[in-house]
Amino acid sequence: MPFRTIWENEGIKWEFYDFVTADEITEANEIFFSDPRSEIAKYQIVHTLETTDVEWNPLEIVDVSVNDVAASRSLQKLKMAYIANNKKVREKIEKYVEISRNLNSDWHFRGFETEEEARDWISDQ
Template sequence: MPYKTTWEPLGIIWKFYGDVTAEEIEEANIEFYKDERSDEARYQVIDALEVTDVEWNDVDIKEIAAQDKGASFLLHKLKVAYVSKDEKVTAVLKKYIEISRILNSSWKFKGFDELAPALKWAKKIKSKGKNKLS
């Protein structure tokens, strides 16, 4: 399994390593959706800084975006931060975001090339008109 999962009170952080396939992304998603903590999740941070290759074709990207679109009906306030410096990995993540936006996902997406700003952005949660860091 080329990823590590860390649950936090309001979200999840995945750290992916090495070559990552669409099946492994789907496995991480299933892990997230089956866990009752996902009901309260407000963010996901995908740390792909140590990913060396992604094996996602266009069909894989569309399928994962469509599955996440379905989930967005229940988790409509989720923020998703991607962290990558690799051009190929970043291109795949941008394509996923583009398809998710075409599908009118309610999730907010943002890409970063460093982890600290991604965590700061993801954890900045609006609550009753006020901003707070969780």
């Protein structure tokens, strides 16, 4: 399992590393939504600086986007900060964000180069 889940006081952080598959992305999502802490979460941090590659095809990206948009109806105003420096990984995440926005997600998305920048954004009210 090339990711680590870290629950924080007001949200969750995933650290993805090495080669990541769509199944692992789905598993991370299931961990979040199956935990009662997700109901009060204000943010998600998706840290991918140690990710070397991601296998996530367009249909799988749509599936995750659709599920998250449905969840956004009850978890409104959640901030999803992604940290990526690998071009391929960033492009896949940006495709997910584009689809989610097109489906009128109530979440806020932003990409960053560092975790410090991401944390500044999520703490900004």
